[in-house]
Amino acid sequence: MKVYFWGSRGSLPSSVTYSAVKEKVRKALQAARGLDLSTDEKIDRFIDDFLPFSIKGTYGCNTPCVELRYGDHSGQYVICDAGTGLRDLGTHIIEHGKPGSANSPAVFHVFLSHLHWDHIQGFPFFTPAYLPGNVIHFYGFHKEMEQVFYSQQEYPNFPVSLKNMQSQKSFTLLEPGKVYEIAGLSVFGMRQKHPGDAYGLSFTADGKKVVYSTDSEHKKESQCKGYPLIKLYQNADLLIFDAQYSFAEAIYVKEDWGHSSNLMGVELSVRSGVKHLCMFHNEPTKNDATLEKMLDETKEYVEIFSPGYQLKIDIAYDGLELEV
Numbered sequence: 001m002k003v004y005f006w007g008s009r010g011s012l013p014s015s016v017t018y019s020a021v022k023e024k025v026r027k028a029l030q031a032a033r034g035l036d037l038s039t040d041e042k043i044d045r046f047i048d049d050f051l052p053f054s055i056k057g058t059y060g061c062n063t064p065c066v067e068l069r070y071g072d073h074s075g076q077y078v079i080c081d082a083g084t085g086l087r088d089l090g091t092h093i094i095e096h097g098k099p100g101s102a103n104s105p106a107v108f109h110v111f112l113s114h115l116h117w118d119h120i121q122g123f124p125f126f127t128p129a130y131l132p133g134n135v136i137h138f139y140g141f142h143k144e145m146e147q148v149f150y151s152q153q154e155y156p157n158f159p160v161s162l163k164n165m166q167s168q169k170s171f172t173l174l175e176p177g178k179v180y181e182i183a184g185l186s187v188f189g190m191r192q193k194h195p196g197d198a199y200g201l202s203f204t205a206d207g208k209k210v211v212y213s214t215d216s217e218h219k220k221e222s223q224c225k226g227y228p229l230i231k232l233y234q235n236a237d238l239l240i241f242d243a244q245y246s247f248a249e250a251i252y253v254k255e256d257w258g259h260s261s262n263l264m265g266v267e268l269s270v271r272s273g274v275k276h277l278c279m280f281h282n283e284p285t286k287n288d289a290t291l292e293k294m295l296d297e298t299k300e301y302v303e304i305f306s307p308g309y310q311l312k313i314d315i316a317y318d319g320l321e322l323e324v
Contacts, residue, residue: 001070001208001324003238003278007062007085008316010214010244010259010281011118014061020287024055031055054288060318063118064214064281065089066240070205071184078183079110080201080212080240085318086122094127105133109183112140113214114198115148123149124158134167139174139182141189141199146171190232192216194258200232208324211236211274214281217250217258218268233272237324240316241265243279246294262298269311270302276312278322291315 031050037043047056065085068078075098079089093099098106106128113119128134138145149171153162162169174180176199179188189199193216200213211233221227233239244259251261262279269277279298282291295315302311314322 001068001203001205001210003210003240003322003324004067004069005060005065005085005280005316005318005320006067006089007065007081007083007122008060008280008282008318008320009063009118009284010242011063012284013063013084013118014284016058016061024288027055052292054292058288058317059282059291059315062088062318063121064113065122066212068185068203068210070208075104075106076183077106077108078185078203079108081113081119081214082110082123082126083118083120084122084125087125087127088318090125090127090129099128099131099134105135106131107183108134108136110136110138111187111201111212112138112142112145113201113212114194114196115140115142115145116196116198116215117152119215120149120152124153124160129165129167129169132166136167136169138169138171139180139187140171141174141176141191142197143173145173190229192229193219195256198258200229202232202236209236210238210240210324212240214240214242215258216242216260217256218260218264222264222268229268230272233268233274235273236275238276238278238322239265239269239272239274240278240280241269242281243294243298243315244281244283262294263301263305266298266301266305266311266313270306270309274311276314276322276324278314278316278320280316282315 062085063083064081065083066080150162176189176191186204189201192198192200198215203210242260243262243265245254245261247261247263265277299313
């Protein structure tokens with residue numbers, strides 16, 4: 001199974017400003033002083049081998065959208081959340097994938113953690129939804145799911161209503177704790193602490209388990225042995241985890257805002273036997289250098305919390321692909 005991140009920021013899209021790009025260029029040129037960069041090959045080697053990710057790349061701008069790719073499921077797509085990253089996924093499908101048609105439809109399975117705007121705002125710009133014959137199945141745990149998607153595109157919010165998008169659309173209400181077989185995956189969800197409730201989702205196929213757990217706050221009860229979300233995370237090959245805040249922000253300044261921290265991600269991963277932690281729902285006000293520093297600090301914390309525990313750690317960015 002492969003997991004591709006089309007959108008990784010939380011709460012709202014972030015921008016990469018002129019001054020931020022200028023600073024990246026300045027630092028790259030400083031690092032290049034005295035080096036021989038006379039050929040394109042040498043330039044590429046310098047970028048790949050000498051520059052940190054925060055200078056040569058970016059953690060991205062889009063709000064949550066994650067694609068699960070597995071097996072030979074041509075023309076079927078499994079997607080978690082419909083933030084602004086969904087637009088880029090749609091563009092990619094049109095240009096490189098199977099966009100679908102009336103005679104050969106593409107089928108999209110869209111799982112929704114919850115209905116806050118940053119997790120649905122990309123759908124009006126999802127080009128495959130405008131193509132006749134395509135089928136889009138929405139799955140979620142909120143009874144207002146269909147109403148919210150319709151109202152998002154009602155006048156005067158958007159010029160095209162949901163019913164005028166020519167694809168076929170269905171909305172399926174799921175029950176927490178119940179296992180479903182959907183698109184070749186075993187899927188179940190659990191309620192998480194978040195304003196209005198959000199749901200973590202577990203996807204299993206061919207003995208591999210991916211958990212998508214965004215928009216979740218873990219308070220004192222998370223330290224208890226019987227903490228329910230341990231069951232959701234148990235032995236996950238990959239845990240995509242809401243680490244929007246620092247530990248101090250999560251427990252003091254932004255308590256009850258419904259998000260978690262990098263340190264809590266480590267602790268719950270170790271307790272649950274997780275193999276790979278990917279921090280997600282990145283704070284939109286944190287720049288690339290700050291996120292890179294948080295990644296380094298998180299790796300150091302593993303050795304403090306559980307010396308010797310082999311936990312692979314990443315921070316999600318738009319364009320990241322992980323293989324499970």
